[in-house]
Amino acid sequence: MRVSLARFVLKRPETSAVVVTAILVTFLTITTGGTWLSFANLQSVSRITAVLAIMAFGEALVISTGEVDVSVGSVFAMGALIFIGVGRTVNLGVALLLALGGGLLIGLLNGAVVAFFRVPSLIVTLGTLFLFRGIAYGVTEGFYFGASDEVRSRLIFNVMGGANLGGVNVAVLWALVALLVLHVVMFYMPMGNRILAVGGNAASAYSRGVNVARVRLIVFALSGLLAAFAGMLDAASIGYVDGSFGELMELEAIAAAVLGGCSLVGGRCSLLGTLLGAFLLRAVGSYLVILGIQPQWFILLLGVIVVLASLSDRVLTKLLFRLQQR
Amino acid sequence: METERAPLISLRNVNLWYGTVQALRDVSVDFYQGELVGLVGDNGAGKTSLVNIISGIVAPTSGEVYLDGQRITSFHPKLAIDLGVETTQQSVGLCDNLSIARNYFLGREPVRRIAGIPFIDLGKMRKEGRKAITAFGLRESVDVDGEVALLSGGERQAFKIARAVYFRSRILIMDEPTNNLSVRERERVNDLAVQLKDQSLLVIYITHDIFQIHRIADRFIILENGAKVADVPRNLMSAEDLERIIREGVGNDAGSPRSG
Ligand SMILES: Nc1ncnc2c1ncn2[C@@H]1O[C@H](COP(=O)(O)OP(=O)(O)OP(=O)(O)O)[C@@H](O)[C@H]1O
Ligand SMILES: [Mg+2]
Numbered sequence: 001m002r003v004s005l006a007r008f009v010l011k012r013p014e015t016s017a018v019v020v021t022a023i024l025v026t027f028l029t030i031t032t033g034g035t036w037l038s039f040a041n042l043q044s045v046s047r048i049t050a051v052l053a054i055m056a057f058g059e060a061l062v063i064s065t066g067e068v069d070v071s072v073g074s075v076f077a078m079g080a081l082i083f084i085g086v087g088r089t090v091n092l093g094v095a096l097l098l099a100l101g102g103g104l105l106i107g108l109l110n111g112a113v114v115a116f117f118r119v120p121s122l123i124v125t126l127g128t129l130f131l132f133r134g135i136a137y138g139v140t141e142g143f144y145f146g147a148s149d150e151v152r153s154r155l156i157f158n159v160m161g162g163a164n165l166g167g168v169n170v171a172v173l174w175a176l177v178a179l180l181v182l183h184v185v186m187f188y189m190p191m192g193n194r195i196l197a198v199g200g201n202a203a204s205a206y207s208r209g210v211n212v213a214r215v216r217l218i219v220f221a222l223s224g225l226l227a228a229f230a231g232m233l234d235a236a237s238i239g240y241v242d243g244s245f246g247e248l249m250e251l252e253a254i255a256a257a258v259l260g261g262c263s264l265v266g267g268r269c270s271l272l273g274t275l276l277g278a279f280l281l282r283a284v285g286s287y288l289v290i291l292g293i294q295p296q297w298f299i300l301l302l303g304v305i306v307v308l309a310s311l312s313d314r315v316l317t318k319l320l321f322r323l324q325q326r
Numbered sequence: 327m328e329t330e331r332a333p334l335i336s337l338r339n340v341n342l343w344y345g346t347v348q349a350l351r352d353v354s355v356d357f358y359q360g361e362l363v364g365l366v367g368d369n370g371a372g373k374t375s376l377v378n379i380i381s382g383i384v385a386p387t388s389g390e391v392y393l394d395g396q397r398i399t400s401f402h403p404k405l406a407i408d409l410g411v412e413t414t415q416q417s418v419g420l421c422d423n424l425s426i427a428r429n430y431f432l433g434r435e436p437v438r439r440i441a442g443i444p445f446i447d448l449g450k451m452r453k454e455g456r457k458a459i460t461a462f463g464l465r466e467s468v469d470v471d472g473e474v475a476l477l478s479g480g481e482r483q484a485f486k487i488a489r490a491v492y493f494r495s496r497i498l499i500m501d502e503p504t505n506n507l508s509v510r511e512r513e514r515v516n517d518l519a520v521q522l523k524d525q526s527l528l529v530i531y532i533t534h535d536i537f538q539i540h541r542i543a544d545r546f547i548i549l550e551n552g553a554k555v556a557d558v559p560r561n562l563m564s565a566e567d568l569e570r571i572i573r574e575g576v577g578n579d580a581g582s583p584r585s586g
Binding site: 184196208 | 406420434437
């Protein structure tokens with residue numbers, strides 16, 4: 001009985017993320033004398049967690065197939081720039097479609113090169129990372145795009161990140177919807193089964209009739225779509241966007257997914273864990289802000305967290321294996 | 327040619343190159359419905375390569391493939407499966423990270439549609455997966471929700487065969503199906519191959535166990551260095567002769583290396 005409970009707990013990929021989150025929240029709250037747990041701080045942490053989580057969900061799907069998408073930070077910027085840029089000059093509805101469509105297209109481009117030419121995804125998406133970051137800097141020319149008061153009052157703008165409901169930003173609701181939908185797709189629909197199969201053993205999946213190229217195309221497309229969506233939500237709630245928007249966020253998205261229990265070699269995925277991973281990173285970030293520590297140190301801390309998480313993943317896997325041998 | 331029946335599968339002058347390695351050389355062969363064909367030959371003779379073409383894993387570099395007299399022009403496992411080819415592969419077919427139930431139905435998951443959205447029928451996957459486990463002499467303790475990685479070599483093999491038998495339709499290809507199996511399970515697989523043939527399936531059976539296959543097959547195809555060197559009905563060749571040919575070769579390859 002004791003062993004089977006332990007087995008169940010260890011079998012869940014998000015276990016280490018849950019444990020680390022619980023310890024961390026306690027630590028952050030105590031060491032800031034309760035400030036960290038204040039409503040104002042939680043409000044901001046929940047919003048920035050939601051934005052990162054939506055991007056990280058897409059990354060988690062890509063990682064589940066054994067690939068990686070490092071272009072998401074740039075796609076995030078494109079989504080934000082198109083939404084605000086086109087929204088203030090043309091029309092918000094058109095801007096929404098173009099922003100999401102743009103993200104989807106970049107994802108499809110990444111996916112097509114990976115799926116049909118078998119170019120390593122790190123290389124392909126590194127290319128699109130530079131390409132679209134260059135475009136982001138190019139179109140903003142060192143300035144930023146801001147949303148006018150008129151635009152900010154529009155319904156689409158509010159639904160897409162502008163509004164707070166009961167103090168909680170709509171991005172949080174969007175993240176929960178995305179979590180629910182993607183969790184169902186991954187674990188209760190054929191597509192999820194095939195995504196995990198491709199990550200586990202692509203040749204075996206292929207031999208069973210799985211269209212491996214299509215699976216790869218789909219996860220990259222979703223990753224692009226979600227990154228653009230996250231960028232839009234973030235830009236709408238802040239109200240402006242510049243060329244550096246979302247820079248280095250791809251690393252946080254990868255870290256969130258890995259912290260959450262997604263295996264970088266593929267075949268193992270947890271979206272709930274990814275949400276917790278995103279929360280962990282953003283919680284630590286806000287802690288540094290409260291303590292008045294320079295944000296540059298966050299990068300260092302990010303590195304430490306990722307290394308520790310990958311180590312704990314190894315330890316957990318070994319423990320799990322030993323338990324299953326019984 | 328040799329019979330008035332039309333072949334189910336027909337390969338014509340098939341060549342297959344893996345880069346600079348020629349795995350199949352000008353192979354022409356017919357397979358008929360309701361026969362059990364033993365495909366034999368030395369390691370690296372091209373047996374797996376030949377069946378990989380039929381099950382859509384690889385496309386021939388040149389030559390023609392016909393199914394029901396229809397020329398096959400695109401090669402993809404999904405297409406082969408849809409046309410009725412079920413295969414137990416030699417080295418692929420299982421995803422270690424997925425549960426037994428999920429592996430069983432991988433690629434053709436049973437679904438229940440709610441508002442048109444396909445949800446995996448987990449209940450059915452578990453039930454059929456469990457049936458396969460018990461029917462195929464896997465340990466009672468094997469859990470359908472457990473990862474395939476936890477199965478032993480023989481259990482993995484038994485699982486692959488059970489799955490292929492479950493999904494069988496017209497053509498069953500078994501690539502060294504008795505590897506890792508106990509004597510009892512081996513008997514079982516051989517009996518099954520005969521039964522399926524009697525149900526008028528075409529069974530293509532690859533093995534290195536010449537005496538076993540000689541007992542059950544109707545016909546043997548011998549490959550040597552990628553070329554077909556013999557295609558004989560059982561009554562025209564003894565098991566000893568069969569073995570001798572495989573061991574000594576027919577010596578018509580003029581010493582040409584496989585790679586070049
Ligand atoms: N994917 C591949 N890439 C390169 N060469 C390959 C590949 N698959 C097979 N070969 C080569 O093609 C030749 C035929 O291999 P094949 O697997 O068809 O032999 P086989 O008759 O099935 O052998 P065995 O009895 O050992 O399974 C061998 O020389 C092998 O090295
Ligand atoms: Mg072989």
